[in-house]
Amino acid sequence: MRRRNPALQVSKRASLTPPSPIRKLVPLADRAKSQGAKIFYLNIGQPDIKSPPEFLKAVREFRHPVVAYENSQGNPLLREELVKYYKRNGISLKSKEIIVTTGGSEAILFALMAVCDPGDQCLIPEPCYANYMGFASMAGVTLVPIPTDPKNGFHLPDMHVWEKARTEKTRALVVVNPNNPTGTVYDKRELAMLDQFARSHKLFVISDETYREMVYDGAVHHSFLNFGSPSQHVILVDSLSKRYSLCGARIGCLVAHNKSVLESVTKFCQARLAAPTIEQEAAIAAVKSPKRDIEKIRSEFMKRRDTVISSLQNIPGVFVRKPEGAFYCVAKLPVNDAEAFSSWLLTDFRDRGQTLMLAPANGFYLTQNGGLDEVRIAYVLKSEDLKRSMTLLKTALADYPKKSTASL
């Protein structure tokens, strides 16, 4: 199995780690920008919504003369505030069950490492959030895709599909709910099915609920921590990034009732010393901030979703279903290769000096050639910009075959 001459070569896991489909076209975008193009960035889940004023105020008022290490498991006051936050959202926790991480990213990596050894497997619905692929490579874990169907809004297949995918090496299911990249919100029946499946085979569930509050049309989000008791098998992965528009603050958390999981993650946390001090202190103020801010953000995103979906559904050859949550959708385009099209948008297409950046969806598939004609669209810009982006997309798709053929 080992390479014949591994000397001074990077590791197999490094070679196998995929580049981010969200960020791999950035060099093309940078070039377009330097040439004076105006780009609408729909590739990345970076909302343009302002960060909470309470957070920014706390940053400006940071008065400690020494920026010292925080506790490895997180600022105790922040953990207390998170207990209250979860309580408001119907989840009952003790502060020692919450470990603050450097973004939801670190929580994902630590969760995978806590329950999987190299060679172990996790089941994950496909398409899946691409960064899980990066973390799985880093941790030596194999993600096994569970196919979902765009036609029924990427909802989960029946238990027999999961049963069939399970092997002796399966240690956990990964469920991102609301989903990134599809925007699907799983209903109670789907989650109960997964919970039963996990319990019957004694599998962990890594439940990524970053987009918990981003559910629309009156839908209710069900946390995996609330499916019966005891929930020794559930590891919650969470983040303040999207909910509070604090992507750059890198504050997330990992939540579990399972003591062995908490002890394991604590040891990982000790190795990396601590999450950033200033943001943790400022995050206390953000988490304390009144709930109505979240509702304002939710209704803003719902408006944006409606703008994007109705525009997309009016473009000939595009297929997309209205997603129930998060701020993403996966749309099928009338092109053979959505990555070539997304690159061409940045290198060749301009309309009044403007273009847009998309994330080719193939990078969200574990299955080779999956989603080749799909893109992920993050509806994170204000409606006016989204409207213009959709007009640009429509124009570009109408232009694309001609230009593409012409350049042959």
Added chain:
Amino acid sequence: MRRRNPALQVSKRASLTPPSPIRKLVPLADRAKSQGAKIFYLNIGQPDIKSPPEFLKAVREFRHPVVAYENSQGNPLLREELVKYYKRNGISLKSKEIIVTTGGSEAILFALMAVCDPGDQCLIPEPCYANYMGFASMAGVTLVPIPTDPKNGFHLPDMHVWEKARTEKTRALVVVNPNNPTGTVYDKRELAMLDQFARSHKLFVISDETYREMVYDGAVHHSFLNFGSPSQHVILVDSLSKRYSLCGARIGCLVAHNKSVLESVTKFCQARLAAPTIEQEAAIAAVKSPKRDIEKIRSEFMKRRDTVISSLQNIPGVFVRKPEGAFYCVAKLPVNDAEAFSSWLLTDFRDRGQTLMLAPANGFYLTQNGGLDEVRIAYVLKSEDLKRSMTLLKTALADYPKKSTASL
């Protein structure tokens, strides 16, 4: 090799990850503190020196309305400032060869993952910085200890010792210089020997130079990046934490000339999205700050070292050699079990309501029962506090055998 019943158990790597010897006694310290004891913390490399005013000013002046993701490889201006910093320190780099990480910690983890697959080995002088053990467990990498001798100040053994430890699975050497926990600064001859060894077997060198500027008595620090050209085998791990007294900012970097290594680490960086935005912006101001600050810090630490070492050498039964750099020393105490003694300091010993916290050195050894009678002392407090700490240590050691026997 697999456990018979892995269901709902944490991973083997999680079980095998050691708790931090620096932080494992924290619960005892917290209890002592809550009982009103004044504790001198010599267990952790958290200097009491003020963070740069330029950094704190930049934090207070953070004016962006959205705390957005930074580039995955780091803030471009910070990378430019780091190029200038390295140039001032005799290391010539391009900005694309510097990747900003969330503390030196993340740089260590990414370096190990970039060059090692699970099951691969790295050679490391022992005692070694304990957190390497945590990261190695997480990455599934085996650290193979190269023994060093307190009698000659923990300097490196000859090449035949390294040759003997090398196997088919060895992928890299890890060198922390100046060393944590020993304070040893390796001289040019030692480093040239390692460089020759690494080149002849095509091994990577992970060179942790976090304490680069903390060298005393006019000693010169030699960076591994400056040992001949090309340095395709060298990965530099670095941090602003100690140099700028910014431990809680979590800003470090990984430096390499090797393009494949940079590409691999970039993919890991993309998976975790970005290092914290606010600290990166503020770090620009810190790195720009005039060099003399570093010299002031260096002379302060040299004074502290002299205070601690001369006090230690005057305690009966204690053995320690004067270290050449960093702000740590490993001292042999006249006790059988330094961890029991360190715990007893927190649970039982008080002198005028005061006690001190040490890091038992066994946790810095890969070899079972290594360093059982040793502690790591971080001389990070002001001289007055260090003097008092050393008096407390002397008193405690004189008291300890009696009390310890009495409690049997």
